[in-house]
Amino acid sequence: xxxxxxxxxxxxxxxxxxxxxxxxxxxxxxxxxxxxxxxxxxxxxxxxxxxxxxxxxxxxxxxxxxxxxxxxxxxxxxxxxxxxxxxxxxxxxxxxxxxxxxxxxxxxxxxxxxxxxxxxxxxxxxxxxxxxxxxxxxxxxxxxxxxxxxxxxx
Amino acid sequence: xxxxxxxxxxxxxxxxxxxxxxxxxxxxxxxxxxxxxxxxxxxxxxxxxxxxxxxxxxxxxxxxxxxxxxxxxxxxxxxxxxxxxxxxxxxxxxxxxxxxxxxxxxxxxxxxxxxxxxxxxxxxxxxxxxxxxxxxxxxxxxxxxxxxxxxxxxxxxxxxxxxxxxxx
Numbered sequence: 001x002x003x004x005x006x007x008x009x010x011x012x013x014x015x016x017x018x019x020x021x022x023x024x025x026x027x028x029x030x031x032x033x034x035x036x037x038x039x040x041x042x043x044x045x046x047x048x049x050x051x052x053x054x055x056x057x058x059x060x061x062x063x064x065x066x067x068x069x070x071x072x073x074x075x076x077x078x079x080x081x082x083x084x085x086x087x088x089x090x091x092x093x094x095x096x097x098x099x100x101x102x103x104x105x106x107x108x109x110x111x112x113x114x115x116x117x118x119x120x121x122x123x124x125x126x127x128x129x130x131x132x133x134x135x136x137x138x139x140x141x142x143x144x145x146x147x148x149x150x151x152x153x154x
Numbered sequence: 155x156x157x158x159x160x161x162x163x164x165x166x167x168x169x170x171x172x173x174x175x176x177x178x179x180x181x182x183x184x185x186x187x188x189x190x191x192x193x194x195x196x197x198x199x200x201x202x203x204x205x206x207x208x209x210x211x212x213x214x215x216x217x218x219x220x221x222x223x224x225x226x227x228x229x230x231x232x233x234x235x236x237x238x239x240x241x242x243x244x245x246x247x248x249x250x251x252x253x254x255x256x257x258x259x260x261x262x263x264x265x266x267x268x269x270x271x272x273x274x275x276x277x278x279x280x281x282x283x284x285x286x287x288x289x290x291x292x293x294x295x296x297x298x299x300x301x302x303x304x305x306x307x308x309x310x311x312x313x314x315x316x317x318x319x320x321x322x
Binding site: 019020116140141 | 222225232240249251260277279313
Protein backbone atom coordinates (compact mmCIF):
# COMPACT_ATOMS: atom_id res chain seq x y z
CA UNK A 1 0.00 0.00 0.00
CA UNK A 2 3.00 2.27 0.51
CA UNK A 3 3.54 2.48 -3.26
CA UNK A 4 -0.09 3.61 -3.76
CA UNK A 5 0.16 6.32 -1.11
CA UNK A 6 3.50 7.52 -2.46
CA UNK A 7 1.99 7.64 -5.95
CA UNK A 8 -0.97 9.69 -4.67
CA UNK A 9 1.35 12.18 -2.96
CA UNK A 10 3.33 12.48 -6.23
CA UNK A 11 0.14 13.06 -8.25
CA UNK A 12 -1.08 15.74 -5.82
CA UNK A 13 2.29 17.57 -5.88
CA UNK A 14 2.55 17.38 -9.69
CA UNK A 15 -1.03 18.66 -9.98
CA UNK A 16 -0.29 21.56 -7.60
CA UNK A 17 2.70 22.50 -9.81
CA UNK A 18 0.78 22.09 -13.09
CA UNK A 19 -2.19 24.29 -12.09
CA UNK A 20 0.25 27.00 -11.02
CA UNK A 21 2.17 26.85 -14.30
CA UNK A 22 -0.92 26.52 -16.54
CA UNK A 23 -3.49 28.56 -14.64
CA UNK A 24 -6.19 28.41 -17.32
CA UNK A 25 -6.16 24.62 -17.44
CA UNK A 26 -9.27 22.90 -16.03
CA UNK A 27 -8.27 21.51 -12.63
CA UNK A 28 -9.98 18.15 -13.13
CA UNK A 29 -8.38 17.70 -16.56
CA UNK A 30 -5.02 18.65 -15.03
CA UNK A 31 -5.44 16.02 -12.31
CA UNK A 32 -6.50 13.38 -14.83
CA UNK A 33 -3.28 14.12 -16.70
CA UNK A 34 -0.93 14.04 -13.70
CA UNK A 35 -2.85 11.25 -11.94
CA UNK A 36 -2.91 9.19 -15.13
CA UNK A 37 0.79 9.66 -15.68
CA UNK A 38 1.65 8.67 -12.12
CA UNK A 39 -0.80 5.76 -12.35
CA UNK A 40 1.01 4.54 -15.45
CA UNK A 41 4.32 4.78 -13.57
CA UNK A 42 2.77 2.79 -10.72
CA UNK A 43 1.66 0.06 -13.16
CA UNK A 44 5.20 -0.13 -14.62
CA UNK A 45 6.71 -0.26 -11.11
CA UNK A 46 4.31 -2.99 -9.97
CA UNK A 47 4.99 -5.10 -13.09
CA UNK A 48 8.73 -4.55 -13.54
CA UNK A 49 10.30 -3.82 -10.17
CA UNK A 50 8.16 -4.64 -7.17
CA UNK A 51 8.23 -8.03 -5.48
CA UNK A 52 4.45 -7.95 -5.03
CA UNK A 53 2.15 -10.78 -5.99
CA UNK A 54 -0.45 -10.08 -8.71
CA UNK A 55 -3.12 -9.60 -6.04
CA UNK A 56 -0.94 -7.16 -4.07
CA UNK A 57 -0.26 -5.17 -7.23
CA UNK A 58 -3.98 -5.07 -8.11
CA UNK A 59 -4.75 -3.92 -4.57
CA UNK A 60 -2.15 -1.15 -4.77
CA UNK A 61 -3.58 0.09 -8.10
CA UNK A 62 -7.16 -0.03 -6.78
CA UNK A 63 -6.20 1.88 -3.63
CA UNK A 64 -4.42 4.49 -5.77
CA UNK A 65 -7.44 4.86 -8.08
CA UNK A 66 -9.84 5.19 -5.14
CA UNK A 67 -7.60 7.77 -3.45
CA UNK A 68 -7.41 9.78 -6.70
CA UNK A 69 -11.19 9.75 -7.06
CA UNK A 70 -11.53 10.90 -3.44
CA UNK A 71 -9.07 13.74 -4.06
CA UNK A 72 -10.93 14.89 -7.19
CA UNK A 73 -14.18 14.75 -5.21
CA UNK A 74 -12.58 16.80 -2.40
CA UNK A 75 -11.21 19.59 -4.57
CA UNK A 76 -14.27 19.90 -6.82
CA UNK A 77 -16.33 20.15 -3.62
CA UNK A 78 -14.02 22.86 -2.27
CA UNK A 79 -14.28 24.86 -5.50
CA UNK A 80 -18.03 24.62 -6.05
CA UNK A 81 -19.99 23.54 -2.98
CA UNK A 82 -22.47 25.92 -1.36
CA UNK A 83 -21.79 24.28 2.03
CA UNK A 84 -18.04 24.82 1.67
CA UNK A 85 -18.69 28.45 0.68
CA UNK A 86 -20.57 28.88 3.97
CA UNK A 87 -17.74 27.26 5.97
CA UNK A 88 -15.03 29.44 4.44
CA UNK A 89 -17.13 32.59 4.87
CA UNK A 90 -17.65 31.79 8.56
CA UNK A 91 -13.90 31.12 9.05
CA UNK A 92 -13.48 34.91 9.21
CA UNK A 93 -15.95 35.20 12.13
CA UNK A 94 -19.69 34.97 12.85
CA UNK A 95 -22.03 36.24 10.10
CA UNK A 96 -25.76 36.76 9.71
CA UNK A 97 -27.63 35.01 6.87
CA UNK A 98 -27.85 38.34 5.03
CA UNK A 99 -24.10 38.86 5.37
CA UNK A 100 -23.49 35.30 4.12
CA UNK A 101 -25.54 36.08 1.01
CA UNK A 102 -23.56 39.30 0.48
CA UNK A 103 -20.24 37.45 1.02
CA UNK A 104 -20.85 34.91 -1.73
CA UNK A 105 -23.82 36.03 -3.77
CA UNK A 106 -26.03 33.52 -5.54
CA UNK A 107 -25.98 35.70 -8.69
CA UNK A 108 -22.18 35.48 -8.78
CA UNK A 109 -22.47 31.69 -8.40
CA UNK A 110 -24.80 31.51 -11.42
CA UNK A 111 -22.41 33.69 -13.45
CA UNK A 112 -19.46 31.48 -12.48
CA UNK A 113 -21.38 28.35 -13.51
CA UNK A 114 -22.30 29.92 -16.84
CA UNK A 115 -18.65 30.72 -17.51
CA UNK A 116 -17.62 27.18 -16.58
CA UNK A 117 -20.31 25.68 -18.82
CA UNK A 118 -19.06 27.88 -21.65
CA UNK A 119 -15.45 26.81 -21.01
CA UNK A 120 -16.56 23.16 -21.06
CA UNK A 121 -18.23 23.72 -24.45
CA UNK A 122 -21.75 23.07 -23.12
CA UNK A 123 -23.10 26.56 -23.88
CA UNK A 124 -22.21 29.46 -26.16
CA UNK A 125 -22.35 32.88 -24.51
CA UNK A 126 -22.58 35.75 -26.98
CA UNK A 127 -24.08 39.24 -26.79
CA UNK A 128 -26.08 38.53 -23.64
CA UNK A 129 -27.63 35.32 -24.93
CA UNK A 130 -26.91 31.70 -24.09
CA UNK A 131 -27.16 28.91 -26.66
CA UNK A 132 -26.88 25.28 -25.59
CA UNK A 133 -24.43 23.36 -27.76
CA UNK A 134 -25.04 19.75 -28.86
CA UNK A 135 -22.65 18.66 -26.13
CA UNK A 136 -24.67 20.62 -23.56
CA UNK A 137 -27.93 19.08 -24.81
CA UNK A 138 -26.40 15.59 -24.56
CA UNK A 139 -25.26 16.32 -21.00
CA UNK A 140 -28.66 17.72 -20.01
CA UNK A 141 -30.32 14.62 -21.52
CA UNK A 142 -27.97 12.29 -19.64
CA UNK A 143 -28.72 14.03 -16.35
CA UNK A 144 -32.47 13.89 -17.05
CA UNK A 145 -32.17 10.13 -17.42
CA UNK A 146 -30.16 9.98 -14.18
CA UNK A 147 -32.81 12.11 -12.41
CA UNK A 148 -35.48 9.62 -13.43
CA UNK A 149 -33.28 6.66 -12.43
CA UNK A 150 -32.66 8.11 -8.98
CA UNK A 151 -36.30 9.17 -8.59
CA UNK A 152 -35.56 12.87 -8.08
CA UNK A 153 -38.50 15.25 -8.30
CA UNK A 154 -39.03 16.52 -11.90
CA UNK B 155 -8.90 -15.65 -0.58
CA UNK B 156 -10.81 -16.26 -3.84
CA UNK B 157 -13.94 -16.82 -1.80
CA UNK B 158 -13.47 -13.39 -0.16
CA UNK B 159 -13.34 -11.73 -3.57
CA UNK B 160 -16.30 -13.75 -4.89
CA UNK B 161 -18.49 -12.98 -1.87
CA UNK B 162 -17.54 -9.29 -2.06
CA UNK B 163 -18.40 -9.16 -5.79
CA UNK B 164 -21.79 -10.82 -5.20
CA UNK B 165 -22.46 -8.46 -2.30
CA UNK B 166 -21.55 -5.36 -4.38
CA UNK B 167 -23.81 -6.37 -7.28
CA UNK B 168 -26.57 -7.18 -4.80
CA UNK B 169 -26.20 -3.79 -3.09
CA UNK B 170 -26.72 -2.02 -6.42
CA UNK B 171 -29.54 -4.32 -7.58
CA UNK B 172 -31.49 -3.89 -4.33
CA UNK B 173 -31.32 -0.11 -4.81
CA UNK B 174 -32.26 -0.21 -8.49
CA UNK B 175 -35.10 -2.71 -8.13
CA UNK B 176 -36.64 -1.68 -4.79
CA UNK B 177 -35.13 1.13 -2.75
CA UNK B 178 -35.07 3.91 -5.37
CA UNK B 179 -38.88 3.81 -5.44
CA UNK B 180 -39.13 4.51 -1.71
CA UNK B 181 -39.59 8.21 -0.78
CA UNK B 182 -37.01 7.89 2.03
CA UNK B 183 -34.32 7.02 -0.52
CA UNK B 184 -34.81 10.36 -2.28
CA UNK B 185 -33.21 12.05 0.73
CA UNK B 186 -29.48 12.78 0.67
CA UNK B 187 -28.91 11.63 4.24
CA UNK B 188 -30.56 8.24 3.67
CA UNK B 189 -28.71 7.55 0.42
CA UNK B 190 -25.43 8.54 2.09
CA UNK B 191 -26.12 6.20 5.02
CA UNK B 192 -27.01 3.37 2.62
CA UNK B 193 -23.45 3.54 1.27
CA UNK B 194 -21.62 4.53 4.47
CA UNK B 195 -23.16 1.71 6.53
CA UNK B 196 -22.37 -0.75 3.74
CA UNK B 197 -18.73 0.38 3.62
CA UNK B 198 -18.31 0.18 7.41
CA UNK B 199 -20.06 -3.20 7.45
CA UNK B 200 -17.79 -4.62 4.75
CA UNK B 201 -14.73 -3.24 6.56
CA UNK B 202 -15.85 -4.85 9.82
CA UNK B 203 -16.50 -8.19 8.10
CA UNK B 204 -13.07 -8.07 6.45
CA UNK B 205 -11.44 -7.27 9.79
CA UNK B 206 -12.99 -10.43 11.24
CA UNK B 207 -11.79 -12.50 8.26
CA UNK B 208 -8.29 -10.98 8.63
CA UNK B 209 -8.14 -11.86 12.30
CA UNK B 210 -9.19 -15.47 11.67
CA UNK B 211 -7.23 -16.25 8.51
CA UNK B 212 -3.56 -17.18 8.15
CA UNK B 213 -3.64 -16.79 4.36
CA UNK B 214 -1.26 -13.93 3.47
CA UNK B 215 -3.38 -13.04 0.41
CA UNK B 216 -6.35 -12.02 2.54
CA UNK B 217 -4.83 -8.64 3.39
CA UNK B 218 -4.41 -7.39 -0.20
CA UNK B 219 -7.79 -8.91 -1.05
CA UNK B 220 -9.36 -6.87 1.74
CA UNK B 221 -7.64 -3.69 0.51
CA UNK B 222 -8.83 -4.41 -3.04
CA UNK B 223 -12.43 -4.95 -1.90
CA UNK B 224 -12.48 -1.75 0.19
CA UNK B 225 -10.93 0.33 -2.60
CA UNK B 226 -13.47 -0.94 -5.16
CA UNK B 227 -16.32 -0.29 -2.69
CA UNK B 228 -15.01 3.25 -2.13
CA UNK B 229 -14.92 3.92 -5.90
CA UNK B 230 -18.41 2.47 -6.39
CA UNK B 231 -19.91 4.49 -3.52
CA UNK B 232 -18.15 7.75 -4.44
CA UNK B 233 -19.21 7.50 -8.08
CA UNK B 234 -22.79 6.63 -7.11
CA UNK B 235 -23.08 9.46 -4.56
CA UNK B 236 -21.55 12.03 -6.92
CA UNK B 237 -23.95 11.12 -9.74
CA UNK B 238 -26.89 11.10 -7.32
CA UNK B 239 -25.94 14.49 -5.94
CA UNK B 240 -25.16 16.05 -9.34
CA UNK B 241 -28.44 14.90 -10.85
CA UNK B 242 -30.43 16.04 -7.81
CA UNK B 243 -29.87 19.62 -8.85
CA UNK B 244 -27.61 22.60 -8.64
CA UNK B 245 -26.71 25.66 -10.58
CA UNK B 246 -25.04 24.03 -13.56
CA UNK B 247 -27.75 21.46 -14.14
CA UNK B 248 -30.53 24.02 -13.52
CA UNK B 249 -28.93 26.36 -16.09
CA UNK B 250 -28.55 23.57 -18.66
CA UNK B 251 -32.10 22.29 -18.06
CA UNK B 252 -33.64 25.72 -18.43
CA UNK B 253 -31.60 26.67 -21.49
CA UNK B 254 -32.03 23.25 -23.16
CA UNK B 255 -35.78 23.28 -22.59
CA UNK B 256 -36.13 26.17 -25.06
CA UNK B 257 -35.53 25.81 -28.79
CA UNK B 258 -33.28 28.80 -29.52
CA UNK B 259 -30.97 31.07 -27.59
CA UNK B 260 -31.91 32.16 -24.06
CA UNK B 261 -31.31 35.61 -22.55
CA UNK B 262 -28.52 35.32 -19.96
CA UNK B 263 -30.50 37.70 -17.73
CA UNK B 264 -33.33 35.14 -17.52
CA UNK B 265 -30.86 32.48 -16.36
CA UNK B 266 -29.56 34.78 -13.65
CA UNK B 267 -33.02 34.41 -12.10
CA UNK B 268 -31.81 30.94 -11.07
CA UNK B 269 -30.09 32.55 -8.09
CA UNK B 270 -33.16 31.46 -6.11
CA UNK B 271 -31.73 27.93 -6.41
CA UNK B 272 -28.79 29.16 -4.39
CA UNK B 273 -30.90 30.86 -1.78
CA UNK B 274 -32.87 27.64 -1.29
CA UNK B 275 -29.70 25.56 -1.24
CA UNK B 276 -28.02 27.91 1.22
CA UNK B 277 -30.82 27.75 3.80
CA UNK B 278 -30.95 23.93 3.48
CA UNK B 279 -27.14 23.71 3.72
CA UNK B 280 -27.01 25.92 6.81
CA UNK B 281 -29.33 23.46 8.54
CA UNK B 282 -27.29 20.46 7.28
CA UNK B 283 -24.05 22.02 8.52
CA UNK B 284 -25.67 22.71 11.90
CA UNK B 285 -26.94 19.10 12.05
CA UNK B 286 -23.37 17.91 11.39
CA UNK B 287 -22.10 20.04 14.27
CA UNK B 288 -19.93 22.21 11.99
CA UNK B 289 -21.76 25.51 12.63
CA UNK B 290 -24.05 26.85 15.34
CA UNK B 291 -26.47 29.73 15.69
CA UNK B 292 -25.41 32.55 17.99
CA UNK B 293 -28.32 34.96 18.27
CA UNK B 294 -28.94 36.34 14.77
CA UNK B 295 -25.62 35.05 13.40
CA UNK B 296 -23.97 31.76 12.52
CA UNK B 297 -20.47 30.75 13.66
CA UNK B 298 -18.13 27.79 13.28
CA UNK B 299 -17.87 25.17 16.02
CA UNK B 300 -14.43 23.70 16.82
CA UNK B 301 -15.22 20.84 14.41
CA UNK B 302 -16.22 23.43 11.81
CA UNK B 303 -12.92 25.29 12.26
CA UNK B 304 -11.02 22.03 11.61
CA UNK B 305 -13.12 21.43 8.48
CA UNK B 306 -12.51 25.01 7.29
CA UNK B 307 -8.75 24.52 7.79
CA UNK B 308 -8.89 21.32 5.71
CA UNK B 309 -10.78 23.21 3.00
CA UNK B 310 -8.12 25.93 2.97
CA UNK B 311 -5.37 23.33 2.62
CA UNK B 312 -7.07 21.67 -0.38
CA UNK B 313 -7.78 25.13 -1.89
CA UNK B 314 -4.12 26.02 -1.58
CA UNK B 315 -3.01 22.70 -3.10
CA UNK B 316 -5.17 23.16 -6.20
CA UNK B 317 -4.41 26.88 -6.40
CA UNK B 318 -8.06 27.83 -6.10
CA UNK B 319 -9.14 30.90 -4.22
CA UNK B 320 -12.60 29.93 -2.88
CA UNK B 321 -15.29 30.80 -5.31
CA UNK B 322 -18.93 29.83 -5.81
